[in-house]
Amino acid sequence: xxGYGFLAPWLVGFFGLTLGPMAVSLYLSFTRYDIFxxxxxxxxxxxxxxxxxxxxxxxxxxxxxxxxxxxxPVKLAAxxxxxxxxxxxxxxxxxxxSAFYTPSLIGAxxxxxxxxxxMFAGDGPVDGSLRTLGIELGGWVGDVDLAIPMMIxxxxxxxxxxxxxxxxxxxxxxxxxxxxxxxxxAGPVHRxxxxxxxxxxxxxxxNLLLETIHAFQVFxxxxxxxxxxxxxxxxxxxxxxxxxKRGFADLQMGYAAxxxxxxxxxxxxxxxxxxxxxxxxxxxxxxxx
Amino acid sequence: MKRFKITMAVVASAALLLSGCGGDPxxxxxxxDPNAPVTLDLAFWGNDTRAGFYxxxxxxxxxxxxxxxxxSTFLAFPEFWEKRQIEAAGRDxxxxxxxxxxxxxxxxxxxxxxxxxxxxxxxxxxxxxxESTLGIGVVNGVTTxxxxxTNAWAMFTNTALLGKSGGTPYAGGTSWDEYATWMGSVTKAxxxxxxxxxxxxxxxxxxxxxxxxxxxxxxxxxxxxQFTKAELTAFWSGGAQVRGAGxxxxxxxxxxxxxxxxxxxxxxxxxxxxxxxxxxxxxxLGADAxxxxxxxxxxxxxxxxxxxxxxxxxHAIAANSExxxxxxxxxDFLVNSQEAGEVFGTNRxxxxxxxxxxxxxxxxxxxxxxxxxxxxxxxxxxxxxxPVVGYGSIEEKFRQLGEELGLGTVTVExxxxxxxxxxxxxxxx
Numbered sequence: 001x002x003g004y005g006f007l008a009p010w011l012v013g014f015f016g017l018t019l020g021p022m023a024v025s026l027y028l029s030f031t032r033y034d035i036f037x038x039x040x041x042x043x044x045x046x047x048x049x050x051x052x053x054x055x056x057x058x059x060x061x062x063x064x065x066x067x068x069x070x071x072x073p074v075k076l077a078a079x080x081x082x083x084x085x086x087x088x089x090x091x092x093x094x095x096x097x098s099a100f101y102t103p104s105l106i107g108a109x110x111x112x113x114x115x116x117x118x119m120f121a122g123d124g125p126v127d128g129s130l131r132t133l134g135i136e137l138g139g140w141v142g143d144v145d146l147a148i149p150m151m152i153x154x155x156x157x158x159x160x161x162x163x164x165x166x167x168x169x170x171x172x173x174x175x176x177x178x179x180x181x182x183x184x185x186a187g188p189v190h191r192x193x194x195x196x197x198x199x200x201x202x203x204x205x206x207n208l209l210l211e212t213i214h215a216f217q218v219f220x221x222x223x224x225x226x227x228x229x230x231x232x233x234x235x236x237x238x239x240x241x242x243x244x245k246r247g248f249a250d251l252q253m254g255y256a257a258x259x260x261x262x263x264x265x266x267x268x269x270x271x272x273x274x275x276x277x278x279x280x281x282x283x284x285x286x287x288x289x
Numbered sequence: 290m291k292r293f294k295i296t297m298a299v300v301a302s303a304a305l306l307l308s309g310c311g312g313d314p315x316x317x318x319x320x321x322d323p324n325a326p327v328t329l330d331l332a333f334w335g336n337d338t339r340a341g342f343y344x345x346x347x348x349x350x351x352x353x354x355x356x357x358x359x360x361s362t363f364l365a366f367p368e369f370w371e372k373r374q375i376e377a378a379g380r381d382x383x384x385x386x387x388x389x390x391x392x393x394x395x396x397x398x399x400x401x402x403x404x405x406x407x408x409x410x411x412x413x414x415x416x417x418x419x420e421s422t423l424g425i426g427v428v429n430g431v432t433t434x435x436x437x438x439t440n441a442w443a444m445f446t447n448t449a450l451l452g453k454s455g456g457t458p459y460a461g462g463t464s465w466d467e468y469a470t471w472m473g474s475v476t477k478a479x480x481x482x483x484x485x486x487x488x489x490x491x492x493x494x495x496x497x498x499x500x501x502x503x504x505x506x507x508x509x510x511x512x513x514x515q516f517t518k519a520e521l522t523a524f525w526s527g528g529a530q531v532r533g534a535g536x537x538x539x540x541x542x543x544x545x546x547x548x549x550x551x552x553x554x555x556x557x558x559x560x561x562x563x564x565x566x567x568x569x570x571x572x573x574l575g576a577d578a579x580x581x582x583x584x585x586x587x588x589x590x591x592x593x594x595x596x597x598x599x600x601x602x603x604h605a606i607a608a609n610s611e612x613x614x615x616x617x618x619x620x621d622f623l624v625n626s627q628e629a630g631e632v633f634g635t636n637r638x639x640x641x642x643x644x645x646x647x648x649x650x651x652x653x654x655x656x657x658x659x660x661x662x663x664x665x666x667x668x669x670x671x672x673x674x675x676p677v678v679g680y681g682s683i684e685e686k687f688r689q690l691g692e693e694l695g696l697g698t699v700t701v702e703x704x705x706x707x708x709x710x711x712x713x714x715x716x717x718x
Contacts, residue, residue, distance in 0.1 A: 035374070035377065035378045036377075036395075036398075036399040054710075055703070055707060056707070121545045122542070122545050138541070139541065139545050141545050142540065142541035142542065142544030142545045144696055144697075144698055227365075227548055229367070231547075231692060232541065232544050232692075232696055233692075233696040233698030234693065234698065245371075248371050248374050249367070249371045249374065249682060249685070250679075250682045250715070251374055251679075252714070
């Protein structure tokens with residue numbers, strides 16, 4: 001009993017701030033609720049509307065998946081590549097580690113989003129430098145085809161956090177494995193695929209899971225860059241932004257709650273798939289199999 | 290984000306419960322001490338120019354009431370309302386708000402705004418208003434807001450830009466086709482640096498005046514839409530033709546200069562908007578306002594009474610304000626005082642209160658706006674009913690679909706379907 005007493009602060013937080021609100025949100029997703037008037041039960045109405053009568057939602061889902069499915073692997077690849085580079089140098093690695101890590105600290109900030117917008121605008125530095133190379137794109141911010149690539153570059157630029165984790169993982173790979181492989185005549189490519197990747201697979205799995213979930217939560221940068229509208233042509237209207245606008249601009253709180261639950265289920269399914277497939281490609285040293 | 294949303298939901302429901310127990314305050318306290326130190330929050334929408342005006346006005350207010358500290362915040366129009374909605378959910382609105390007609394019904398009906406009646410005459414002078422202007426801020430018999438000024442739909446042109454690029458001035462009050470032709474000629478003369486204007490079909494007000502030319506409004510008194518899918522399709526198809534001819538600025542360019550408009554960014558020679566936007570444009574353009582001119586918008590049918598005067602903005606006090614008396618003094622200063630009139634000019638519309646108007650030194654731009662409103666007298670019809678609940682969302686959806694039509698990401702048919710489906714949801718709410 002005393003145990004529960006000591007647990008009480010956490011329990012209050014868990015039921016009051018996590019489980020309770022989630023239950024309320026689940027209830028609201030089956031209602032029509034405009035904040036001012038009591039929620040009105042409409043069954044599966046919100047969910048039916050989402051999938052049959054809301055092309056904007058379907059497009060939001062599409063652009064979010066594009067962003068997650070392209071952005072996350074590219075970001076992880078960049079993180080791993082730089083981690084391996086840093087792992088191979090002895091002098092100045094501390095400096096480079098901090099330098100590469102910085103963007104992931106500030107990348108989600110409003111100021112970076114504003115800078116990003118200015119950099120990729122029609123007369124910004126990115127467009128200007130590309131023009132000197134003879135590539136005429138005419139601004140990314142308002143371009144339907146270039147808006148998502150611009151966001152992917154922003155997220156890839158923040159590869160510092162997974163990089164640091166990769167670096168820690170790389171330090172754990174026993175040097176004798178590389179020596180043994182080298183003696184057996186394995187080149188750098190072989191050593192990478194046959195030693196580094198298997199030994200690093202738990203870290204890769206961890207980063208993949210974390211970054212995928214994280215990518216679904218993109219909000220601030222898209223909000224700032226598109227001036228809160230999700231423009232151009234809804235390309236930056238990521239699911240979180242759409243949810244926010246439905247809830248707080250249109251006051252369709254029940255509908256917004258339904259979107260939140262759809263996102264939760266989709267992310268849960270993706271995580272489940274990852275855990276299932278992990279058994280076949282993630283290697284834990286000391287695992288008895 | 291998810292957690293944020295959930296937290297907000299709980300905060301909202303808790304606030305609802307709490308506020309339900311509170312009951313309404315019973316008007317001004319008799320023991321109100323006008324010299325006690327008080328801090329008020331003031332929120333408005335606008336740009337840097339207007340923020341500067343508010344700063345000066347607050348400084349003058351503080352000469353009279355040094356004990357009342359006013360913290361002001363401002364945002365662009367759409368974000369301003371998103372923030373208010375969140376605060377409304379938590380019954381935590383700023384004490385004094387610049388208010389828009391489109392949201393007045395919603396906020397008044399939900400009792401988020403202070404009933405001003407006990408304060409009128411005592412803290413807020415009403416002598417400067419006519420009966421009809423005072424009536425603008427009345428919803429279901431309760432006065433919840435006071436109009437700051439009135440405005441009308443208008444066409445701004447940038448004569449300085451036209452002079453530079455070699456375009457001819459716009460005559461005003463032509464047909465829509467003639468306006469499109471004019472825009473085309475300006476764009477051609479501009480050689481890729483200047484455009485004639487922005488596609489007018491992206492704004493619901495332009496649709497509204499074409500409807501009004503045919504004797505209808507967007508919504509009737511009961512709040513039902515008075516337009517059909519066919520009418521909207523025809524309207525948006527007309528826009529496609531204008532855009533197709535390359536007469537208007539590409540949407541892509543507009544997105545890059547946002548939150549400025551194409552006109553504010555000095556890229557287009559004309560724009561249809563409310564006539565009090567002049568000072569904002571002058572600020573955006575950073576140039577002498579003498580280059581700005583006003584003309585009557587294109588007309589759908591000769592002799593139509595399609596335009597109308599509406600409150601450009603109002604001032605309201607939150608029902609949750611802890612200092613309603615001080616807030617009322619601030620509102621009185623902002624809507625009635627000559628000092629505020631001197632500061633704002635016509636930035637917030639042509640002043641509704643005569644004492645406020647007396648302070649307005651008619652600078653050339655204000656004079657142009659006054660002249661403009663006089664010049665369109667014959668086109669002014671009866672104002673439409675107070676906007677339906679959710680009109681703000683409807684207007685924004687219309688704007689977004691107009692933007693998408695410009696980008697080519699939706700077809701006219703899809704846009705019309707989306708708009709009507711949205712309309713259904715909002716009006717059902």
